[in-house]
Amino acid sequence: MKKLKGIMLIDDDDTNNFLNQRLLSRMQITDKIKEFRNGKHALDYLHHLSEGDMDAASAEYFKPSLILLDINMPVMNGFEFLGMFEKLDPEFRQDMVLALLSTSEHSQDTERAAAKNIAYLTKPLTAQKVQSLLDNYFPENGA
Amino acid sequence: MLLLQISSDNAVSSPANASGPDGLVLVGDLMVVTAYILVAGTLFYLAVRQKTQERKVVLALFGVTAIMGGALHSLNFWGNDNDEGLFLVLRLVFGVIALVTTGLLIKAVPGVLAIPSPAQLQKTNEELREQIAERERTQVALRQVQQELEQRVQERSARAITATRELEREVENRKRAEKQLISKNYELVKKNADLDDFVYYASRDLRAPVLNVSGLVEALREELPPDNPEFNQLFARLDDSVSSIHRKLHNITEVSRIQRPVKEEELSMVSFEQVLELARETLAEPLNIAEANLHADFSAAPEVFFSRDNLLSLLTNLISNAIKFRDAQRPLQIFLSTRHEDHYVVLTVRDNGIGMDLSQYGQHLFSLFRRFHDHVEGSGVGLYIIKRIMDNNRGKVEVESVLGEGTTFLLYFVNREQ
Numbered sequence: 001m002k003k004l005k006g007i008m009l010i011d012d013d014d015t016n017n018f019l020n021q022r023l024l025s026r027m028q029i030t031d032k033i034k035e036f037r038n039g040k041h042a043l044d045y046l047h048h049l050s051e052g053d054m055d056a057a058s059a060e061y062f063k064p065s066l067i068l069l070d071i072n073m074p075v076m077n078g079f080e081f082l083g084m085f086e087k088l089d090p091e092f093r094q095d096m097v098l099a100l101l102s103t104s105e106h107s108q109d110t111e112r113a114a115a116k117n118i119a120y121l122t123k124p125l126t127a128q129k130v131q132s133l134l135d136n137y138f139p140e141n142g143a
Numbered sequence: 144m145l146l147l148q149i150s151s152d153n154a155v156s157s158p159a160n161a162s163g164p165d166g167l168v169l170v171g172d173l174m175v176v177t178a179y180i181l182v183a184g185t186l187f188y189l190a191v192r193q194k195t196q197e198r199k200v201v202l203a204l205f206g207v208t209a210i211m212g213g214a215l216h217s218l219n220f221w222g223n224d225n226d227e228g229l230f231l232v233l234r235l236v237f238g239v240i241a242l243v244t245t246g247l248l249i250k251a252v253p254g255v256l257a258i259p260s261p262a263q264l265q266k267t268n269e270e271l272r273e274q275i276a277e278r279e280r281t282q283v284a285l286r287q288v289q290q291e292l293e294q295r296v297q298e299r300s301a302r303a304i305t306a307t308r309e310l311e312r313e314v315e316n317r318k319r320a321e322k323q324l325i326s327k328n329y330e331l332v333k334k335n336a337d338l339d340d341f342v343y344y345a346s347r348d349l350r351a352p353v354l355n356v357s358g359l360v361e362a363l364r365e366e367l368p369p370d371n372p373e374f375n376q377l378f379a380r381l382d383d384s385v386s387s388i389h390r391k392l393h394n395i396t397e398v399s400r401i402q403r404p405v406k407e408e409e410l411s412m413v414s415f416e417q418v419l420e421l422a423r424e425t426l427a428e429p430l431n432i433a434e435a436n437l438h439a440d441f442s443a444a445p446e447v448f449f450s451r452d453n454l455l456s457l458l459t460n461l462i463s464n465a466i467k468f469r470d471a472q473r474p475l476q477i478f479l480s481t482r483h484e485d486h487y488v489v490l491t492v493r494d495n496g497i498g499m500d501l502s503q504y505g506q507h508l509f510s511l512f513r514r515f516h517d518h519v520e521g522s523g524v525g526l527y528i529i530k531r532i533m534d535n536n537r538g539k540v541e542v543e544s545v546l547g548e549g550t551t552f553l554l555y556f557v558n559r560e561q
Contacts, residue, residue, distance in 0.1 A: 013355065015358070016351065016355055019358040103347065103350040103354060104347060107409070107451045107452050123351070123354045124358050
């Protein structure tokens with residue numbers, strides 16, 4: 001199985017980020033995982049990347065192919081992040097997959113996600129859920 | 144009578160030419176004439192002084208008669224035999240005048256008599272004065288009565304005004320109390336909603352740390368060497384506790400969620416089949432364990448205008464209720480169907496579970512946190528949620544149950560099909 005270029009975790013909950021990073025590392029689907037505490041920080045990072053402000057040679061900076069986004073966050077929540085993300089250069093964001101994470105399922109949220117064709121996962125994240133996500137959105141990476 | 148006397152006097156003293164004793168006769172005549180003139184003068188004076196016409200006339204007539212008497216006597220002074228004829232004529236004339244005058248007098252008397260005397264007048268006057276005094280007294284009394292009446296009227300109107308003011312004050316007070324009640328009520332409704340919101344968000348926010356705990360427990364299990372009976376026992380208990388917290392949080396979230404009014408945009412035509420599929424996924428594990436068979440037939444009424452989340456909650460709770468109270472002696476069968484009845488869409492959920500004695504538990508069946516069994520895992524929330532959701536949407540719930548045979552729930556949804 002081909003590894004993903006990188007994964008971005010956006011969640012204000014440190015422990016949840018830790019658990020998700022641990023899960024993804026153990027699944028060995030990528031070598032690069034970056035955590036962000038809120039949507040604003042993540043968006044700033046992506047914006048700099050799209051402008052080419054980053055040192056492409058540095059291992060610190062990479063363009064993620066998967067973004068796991070918590071919905072309920074301070075400063076900028078998941079849906080607000082989505083709105084801003086859609087304003088980025090379409091070419092830049094075309095090879096990035098987004099998935100929403102939430103503690104509980106609300107039909108309003110799931111409908112919004114479905115309308116944008118974005119995966120909606122309920123916590124806790126499990127190997128099974130990650131695998132089905134990969135199968136759906138990264139078929140070319142399939143084992 | 145006077146005239147007759149005069150006449151007789153004249154007849155007696157007719158020989159006027161005699162001297163000596165004749166002289167005495169003349170003196171007498173002179174005195175009589177003087178007396179007559181004085182009487183006549185007095186009478187005329189009185190006549191002038193009288194105010195009433197009748198008395199004037201009577202007195203004047205008396206005066207004329209007296210003058211006639213005086214004139215007859217004065218004729219004696221002219222004792223001239225040559226003029227015998229003239230004297231006789233004069234005497235006759237005077238007599239006639241006296242007689243006529245007397246006749247007039249007699250006629251005038253009733254008129255004079257009709258005039259009240261000063262004494263009568265005074266008496267009448269006094270009587271009148273008495274009457275006036277009487278009337279004045281009556282008037283005073285009347286005025287007094289009138290004043291009393293007026294006073295009473297004033298008192299009454301004063302009392303009426305006071306009563307009216309008191310009434311107005313009372314009305315004002317009641318209005319104020321009503322306003323206070325309304326604002327208090329509004330406050331309470333708001334506080335209640337705030338409380339529901341608080342419980343809802345608190346329970347929802349607690350989900351994340353609980354999920355983290357279960358994640359950390361899982362991570363710990365992976366890090367620790369397996370096959371340690373001590374650890375395994377601890378982990379089993381940890382898992383139980385964490386899943387119990389999960390379930391309770393979920394129930395609290397559900398109960399507080401259904402207290403919030405359903406927003407119009409959350410309502411739509413929802414398919415029973417689709418929502419049942421979601422419920423089946425949610426309850427996949429317990430359904431498996433119970434080896435339950437679900438039989439669904441929604442062909443008679445495939446859809447209902449409702450909140451999707453609420454319908455999912457209803458089906459999930461109904462099915463998990465059937466699982467909890469299944470009869471261990473036989474495989475669990477759950478029959479779901481819908482139909483139209485009057486202006487309702489009726490959902491029927493029938494199971495072949497242990498059933499219950501409705502006469503004993505019926506009235507508390509839908510109460511929050513009431514449990515009637517201790518052999519099954521339960522929170523006493525499921526049926527309460529079902530009842531609340533149906534009540535909030537103007538629907539109703541009916542239960543039929545036979546102990547040892549099974550239970551049937553009938554949910555009546557108001558049909559709002561467009």
